[in-house]
Amino acid sequence: MKTEKFEPINLGTDQNAYNNRLSHIEWNTVRKINTSIESIEELGFKLDNKALQDFFVSGDITLAGQLQEHFKDIPSKFERQRLIDEYREELESIYRYASNHNSFNADILLLRFAKGRSEISPEAKEKLKMQYSRTLDTKRAKELHDLHDEIFQKTAKLLELLRQVTPLAKYHDLFEMDQSWNLKKPDFDYNRL
Incomplete structure (x- = not known):
């Protein structure tokens, strides 16, 4: 291989x-x-x-x-x-x-x-x-970095849209954690946002 x-x-x-x-x-x-x-x-x-x-x-x-x-x-x-x-x-x-x-x-x-x-x-x-340098040394590290960057960009865009209606919206308003600490997406009425 x-x-x-x-x-x-x-x-x-x-x-x-x-x-x-x-x-x-x-x-x-x-x-x-x-x-x-x-x-x-x-x-x-x-x-x-x-x-x-x-x-x-x-x-x-x-x-x-x-x-x-x-x-x-x-x-x-x-x-x-x-x-x-x-x-x-x-x-x-x-x-x-x-x-x-x-x-x-x-x-x-x-x-x-x-x-x-x-x-x-x-x-x-x-x-x-x-x-003190930050490097990506493996394909997996690059994949994680790129995914994290993509999530950050989309979260920032979502917050920007939310703040047009709810100026005090925070990133932690976008997600919830269940009792087992699993990430959950709360239900929103997107028509009102």
Whole structure:
């Protein structure tokens, strides 16, 4: 049996929802990460894009080796360890600040690090746009959509005609439900409408 291939039909994008999601990521994740990067730089660390990505994906543990390297010239083991511990605490605090919201784990995967800062990658924007797009992916979906559209058009026309006589007519006046929640068409005196 040969199956018919169906080419998906794009009905459009929910632009408001898409823009709200982008704004949420920009405000709650990108802004906080970039502020956190500035704090890391104030501590004396200049991290490349890969190290930044690792830090914000995995937390402060990725910088343990860099902390050791940063303080290697301190002759006193005690002083060196105290500074490492102090900086580690500061880095943990920076990480907690950046990651302290519900969608951080999902948002961080949408970011890229370029020129020492975070941003939403163009690929991620496209994927997000697809999530907020409405498509008809099957023949049945198209049939349902077309039938719904046809019913809507006819219901709107019927309401328009009814409102010429009954200005307050509503769409729910056109149908009834029985006790089993089956849709019923009420009897109207169409001559009086």
